[in-house]
Amino acid sequence: MLNWGLVLVVCALAAAGTGLLYSAGGGWEPWASRHLVRFATLLPITIAIALVDVRIWMRLAYWIYLIVLFLLILVEIMGHIGMGAQRWINLGPIVIQPSELMKPALVLVLARYFHTQTLDRIGRPLVLLPPLALVFMPVGLVLLQPNLGTALLLIMTSGAVFWCGGVRLWKFLLAISAGLGAIPIGWQFLHDYQRQRVYTFLDPERDPLGTGYNIIQSKIAFGSGGLFGKGFMEGSQSQLMFLPEKHTDFIFVVLAEEFGLVGCLAVMALFMVVVVYGYAIALSSRSQFGRLTGIGLTTSFLLYILVNVAMITGLIPVVGIPLPLVSYGGTAMMTVLIGFGLLLSVSIHRHTRISRSGLHEG
Template identity: 55%
Template sequence: MIGPTHFGGTPFGRSQAELSTGQKLKQVSWGLVLLLVMIASIGLAMLYSAANGSVDPWMSRQGARLIVGLGLMMVVAMTDLRFWLRWAYAFYGFAFLLLVYVEIAGEIGMGAQRWIDFKFFQLQPSEIMKIALVVALARYFHRLDLEDIRRHLPLPLVPPLLLVLLPAGLVLVQPDLGTAGMLILIGGLMFFAAGVRMWKFILIGAAGVAALPIGWGFMHDYQRNRVLTFLNPESDPLGSGYHIMQSKIAFGSGGVLGKGFLMGTQSHLNFLPERQTDFIFTMLAEELGMVGGLTLLCLYALVLLYGILIALRSRNQFGRLLAFGITSSLFLYVFINMAMVMGLIPVVGVPLPLISYGGTSMLSLLMGFGLVQAVSVNRDLKLGQGHGDEG
């Protein structure tokens, strides 16, 4: 639990002097920036391999998005943390309206209605919501006393529960079970960091298990098939079990050192599906082996360590929760994608951060780590627990 700290003064007060741009740049965690660039570079290399040694169609576009994303990250990092505190709910509302718009007039692709087509760019609002949800929950829990959170009365937890469940419900209708689950898990981690007692999680978890038979009836046929395939992939090796069977074959064939860059047979002979998105870690393991996979895991672990340390060093509760929430969402992305392609959980379509091809996911993730950098830059900022949004 990351406990709140009580500061006096105005709701958006500051104990440190205003920082110049040069001072802010010195406060940026450049080691974290380097790690993110290293991971993204591995992603670009794997997209080059996925296209059989060509920069088109994936690597060139992803490289351009990376440059834009890094610029966005630095702009967000230079923004005063009080700005995000003041406009947290407005940011959430904007993301929620985008989700509503998707339900009305979104683009349909691969059987789901998840995108807004801007001709030159396709926006997936659910990725924006993952960041907006963290910002809004950090804002809400920042203004609460720890005793308000921990007391037995559930009333203080109703608003943040709605903040989580409303967008999760909209995403579930698209249908996108994986992203809806991600939103709920991110919300759960934020509740835990804010100090919600464990017995409340157990109670909600028990209620969720009890509701599984009802939820099964509302699931789409392909979602039920994914669960059944997870339990027994060999039951339909050429149908619903094909993806995970090929993924396991590719993993095993990579061995310790891999077959070599551009030399993966399962991927380059088109046995491995969606090798540029969902199953890109499988392709990496086949070509670079266990050593390559562990190297990527170590880079992710270092990013997580940086994020947690930045959260702990923040002198305000909003910054602590914000950095913890963004870092936790990265952990969930990595864990779910890798567990999915190894057959440990059902296939849910969660991308591997900075590795999988995808514009909105990369830009939203880098914006998220721009917020983490903003926490680092403003780590000495003291914020009161005011309820208003005045500045």
């Protein structure tokens, strides 16, 4: 049976996003109406994905991954350049961002790989080489776009699947140590704008009218909202165009200014309900593939939220991560709803036992 409670909360978040985009744009155009139409169009697709047997998604996992990986390669060959980065493919009536689609695709393929392995085999270092290759091939392509934020999200989401798949703690500690040790080397390969984001994070006041402008205006808007906010469409920073990217990365700031701390807590509560639903679905699955798929997709959704809120409050450098279901963006919404479709499929078929081959019930 379809988990209608989860569907209802997802609809509530999309409705909140539509309202905030209406305020940010001063009416239905240019963002609110498109956001609502996209959600209304994609929701039936989400339900259709949910009704497909989870074993079919397991069998298709490698093909889905390869298709999205091919799209990432196409980005390098014929990608559309926007805002200084080459991240999109123009398919006529639609423009897609394959790096977003890689998030659920990577979870599926890793879940399938670890489902086919025993704990004893996972303890062997050579057995981890294939899943590591599955992770770092798309990560490398995403870094070339350049898109450091999405690359880091892919790595962190994969880490959750690796952990729940049975990889030992000492291997994570070794990988983290190697990553920290590589920071001075990685710094040399960062683009100038990425270095500026780090400098701005450390000292936003160093360039208040340039690189520090966004985060300074964001903090002003946050503080001015107070406990209950200034009211719908009454935010000075957003309505008077002081707040850049208010319809995408900084949409949560519009919420904070107009509805205050109470509004922020209400939306965050909805997000946390979704996260609890997600992990509960994952843990209720009787198959390893279902558990890992649910955990990976829910962790990816949670990271979206945490990174976006931390970014706009100045806790981490700005990395260009939208707020799921609330921010404006077609591919981002499609990716999130595909993820929910797969999660709902795990929920419907949570009692299904899947053999290691995935070809029949065990």
